[in-house]
Amino acid sequence: MAELDTAAxxxxxxxxxxxxxxxxxxxxxxxxxARFLRDTLGLTGTHIGCDxxxxxxxxxxxxxxxxxxxxxxAVQADGREVGTVEGLETAEGLHPMQAAFHEQHGLQxxxxxPGMMLTAIALLEENPDPSEEEIRWALSGNICRCTGYQNIVxxxxxxATAMREES
Amino acid sequence: MYPGRFEYQAPATLxxxxxxxxxxxxxxxxxxxxxxxxxxxxxxxxxxxxxxxINRVPGLDTLAEERGELRIGALVRHKDCERSSLxxxxxxxxxxxxxxxxxxxxxxxxxxxGSLAHADPQGDWGSALMAMGGRVVARGSDGSREIxxxxxxxxxxxxxxxxxxxxxxxxxxDPGPKAGGTYLKLERKVGDFATAAVAVHVSFSDGTVRRxxxxxxxxxxxxxxxRAAEEALAGATLDDEAIAExxxxxxxxxxxxDDVRGSAxxxxxxxxxxxxxxxxxxxEV
Numbered sequence: 001m002a003e004l005d006t007a008a009x010x011x012x013x014x015x016x017x018x019x020x021x022x023x024x025x026x027x028x029x030x031x032x033x034a035r036f037l038r039d040t041l042g043l044t045g046t047h048i049g050c051d052x053x054x055x056x057x058x059x060x061x062x063x064x065x066x067x068x069x070x071x072x073x074a075v076q077a078d079g080r081e082v083g084t085v086e087g088l089e090t091a092e093g094l095h096p097m098q099a100a101f102h103e104q105h106g107l108q109x110x111x112x113x114p115g116m117m118l119t120a121i122a123l124l125e126e127n128p129d130p131s132e133e134e135i136r137w138a139l140s141g142n143i144c145r146c147t148g149y150q151n152i153v154x155x156x157x158x159x160a161t162a163m164r165e166e167s
Numbered sequence: 168m169y170p171g172r173f174e175y176q177a178p179a180t181l182x183x184x185x186x187x188x189x190x191x192x193x194x195x196x197x198x199x200x201x202x203x204x205x206x207x208x209x210x211x212x213x214x215x216x217x218x219x220x221i222n223r224v225p226g227l228d229t230l231a232e233e234r235g236e237l238r239i240g241a242l243v244r245h246k247d248c249e250r251s252s253l254x255x256x257x258x259x260x261x262x263x264x265x266x267x268x269x270x271x272x273x274x275x276x277x278x279x280x281g282s283l284a285h286a287d288p289q290g291d292w293g294s295a296l297m298a299m300g301g302r303v304v305a306r307g308s309d310g311s312r313e314i315x316x317x318x319x320x321x322x323x324x325x326x327x328x329x330x331x332x333x334x335x336x337x338x339x340x341d342p343g344p345k346a347g348g349t350y351l352k353l354e355r356k357v358g359d360f361a362t363a364a365v366a367v368h369v370s371f372s373d374g375t376v377r378r379x380x381x382x383x384x385x386x387x388x389x390x391x392x393x394r395a396a397e398e399a400l401a402g403a404t405l406d407d408e409a410i411a412e413x414x415x416x417x418x419x420x421x422x423x424x425d426d427v428r429g430s431a432x433x434x435x436x437x438x439x440x441x442x443x444x445x446x447x448x449x450x451e452v
Contacts, residue, residue, distance in 0.1 A: 010174055029175030029218070032209075051168055053206050054358060056272055066272045071205045075175050076198075076220065119272065140357040141270030 014078040018043070019087025029075045033067075034058040036074035037084060045085035045114050049143075056142030059115035060084050066119045068141075085114035088121075096162040097121050097155070106155030108146035115142050120156045128164050132157070170208035177220040181227075184219050184333065185308040191217045193330035198222070199241060202269070202277035203285040227335065235341025237261075241281075241334055245274035257346040257452075258339065260368045260380075264295035264350035270358040280334040283319060286326045286389070289360035293320060293390035295350050298366035298380035301339045305332040313338070320389040343377065346370040347452035351441040352384070355428065361385035362428040363437040365417070367445030369405065371452070376400045381413065381442060386421040386434050393417035396442065405450045414443040 015024040018041060025040055037043045037060065049057030051070050058069040061083035088095035097117045100106065107113045116139060123130060123138040130138065135156045136149070144152060178184040188195050196215035198204060199222065207213040221227065222242065229240040230247050237253060245268045248254050254262035268274055268282075268291050282292045283303060296316045303314050305328055316337075319326050328334070348368035352361045364384035370377045379400035381393040396416035403409045423434035 009172060012175065028172070030170045030172055030208075032169070032205075035169075051209070053202065053273060056270070059272055065275050067276055068272055070209075071202060071273075072276070073175070073198075073201070073205065075177070076201070076222065078177075138271055141272035 012075055012078075014075055016074070016077045016079075017081045019082075019084060027074055029073060031074045032070055033060070033062075033072040033074045033077055033082070034069035036077075037069065037082070040074075043084050043086050047111055047114060049111065054143070055112070056115045056119065057112050059118050059142060061118055061122060064122065064125065066122045066141075083118065085117060088117065095121075096166065097124075097159040100155040100159035100162065101152075104151050104155035104158055106147065106151045107144075112142060112144045112146075116144065116152055120159065123156070124160055124163055128167075129160055130156070168209040170205070171211060171214040173208075173215055174217045175220065176217060177223050179223055179225075181221075181224050181306065181333075181335070182308075184221055184224060185306065185331065187217060187219050188331040188333065189308050195219055195330070197281075197284070197333050199281035199284075200244060200277040201281075202273050203281065203287065221333065229336070237339040239279050239337040239339070241278065241336060243279055245269070245277050245279065245282075246271075248279060249274060257342045257344075258299065258348075259448075260295050260298050260348035260350050260366050261339070263348075264291050264352075264366065267291060267350065267352045267354070267364075273358070279337055283316065283337065284326060284328065284334055286320050286322075286324050287360075288320075288323050288387060288389050289385050290390065291350065291352065291361065291364060291384055294364065294366040294382035294384040296337065296339065297382040297390055297392055298348065298368040299339050299342065300378075300380060301337055303334045304336045304338065305329075306335045307332040311335065316390075317392055323388050342368070343370045343372065345372070345452060347449040348380075349445050349448045351445055353437055353441075360428075363421075363423065363434040363441070365438055365441035365445055367442060367449055369400070369446065369449040371405075374404065376403050376405055379413070379446075381417050381445075383417065383421055383438055385428075386423040386438060388422070391420055391422065393420040393442070395420060400446075405446060410443050410446045410450075413446060414439040417442040 047057040049055035195217040198220040227242040248265040352364035366382045368380040383391045396413040418439035423431040
């Protein structure tokens with residue numbers, strides 16, 4: 001058997017574009033993307049809920065596609081784009097999705113909110129005018145224990161309208 | 168939770184990936200979507216020394232029909248299947264299974280081939296593909312071979328793949344001009360594994376059943392083929408009587424156990440009802 005020392009950490013340099021900003025960092029391959037964002041980069045808007053691929057609180061966009069960042073290795077994001085909740089607000093103010101969650105009271109404790117908003121934004125990219133059923137279907141991998149989802153759905157519908165008018 | 172330490176390799180070619188698998192044997196693991204493997208590694212149920220990430224290998228993401236045969240490459244995600252018209256119609260069993268796998272976010276990354284290689288007895292693709300007579304192409308450094316999905320599963324989380332082999336694609340034979348089916352799954356909530364699920368596929372010729380495929384999920388140590396039910400249907404007219412008999416035979420083939428999702432008796436009855444419903448839907452084509 002070939003010699004391979006896994007007792008000593010192997011370090012790899014990865015370059016990930018996070019919210020449009022290239023970040024080059026030395027990491028261990030076993031570092032999860034969620035931990036990379038929170039602990040290495042200090043972007044704590046990405047929440048870790050269940051840590052078992054169920055709840056969706058850690059959802060981020062990887063090349064625009066929602067993924068559960070507790071179930072992706074940071075090395076897999078090498079050379080790719082990661083979008084987190086911190087990237088939503090611009091100089092002009094809140095993202096229409098953030099504004100809609102605020103106005104529609106789409107959150108209570110707020111723990112699931114970053115993941116909810118990122119999943120919803122990806123949905124609107126594909127389907128700018130989703131029905132209530134389509135919204136609920138798209139968000140079915142994101143769990144909220146406070147709202148009963150009613151106001152989350154309302155918020156996504158409001159954001160859809162706002163974003164269609166904007167474009 | 169963190170996975171244990173491992174060496175990470177992201178080969179640019181399949182040959183390179185196979186060479187690594189040759190070198191490290193069962194101490195290496197292939198990473199495709201990672202939606203089963205990474206959770207297992209976090210729980211330390213799997214602690215590979217080397218992880219071979221095939222996501223940068225070109226040519227493994229083909230989802231296409233070729234001379235009636237469907238080809239699903241190793242990097243085709245559940246979501247690709249959910250969106251592809253190739254999986255509907257005569258291949259409705261596959262098209263109906265795709266959106267019922269886990270949840271929408273997991274489906275963005277998880278792959279069909281990875282799901283098969285993981286061999287979870289609760290896996291949905293195993294049954295759906297068995298019903299259509301699907302095969303996997305297993306590639307090693309010394310060549311490739313085809314394995315019927317049915318023969319791939321040895322038991323829970325165990326396959327007949329060699330440690331140095333990787334599934335490069337899944338192939339599904341031409342169902343013929345007239346075929347139908349569906350995948351029916353009872354789950355407590357989105358993202359849960361099946362309490363019980365049933366894959367039904369029927370190819371017809373001249374108004375009778377040319378070939379019926381029936382496979383069961385969540386009611387045994389692996390995906391099970393309901394062979395007696397399939398044989399009873401072959402050559403038959405798909406009338407109410409034949410459907411009821413197939414449902415009864417499929418329920419007999421199930422090997423359910425009592426657990427938090429339901430009693431063995433309940434699951435067996437779900438199998439019977441779902442096989443009947445599935446065959447009635449297949450008959451509509």
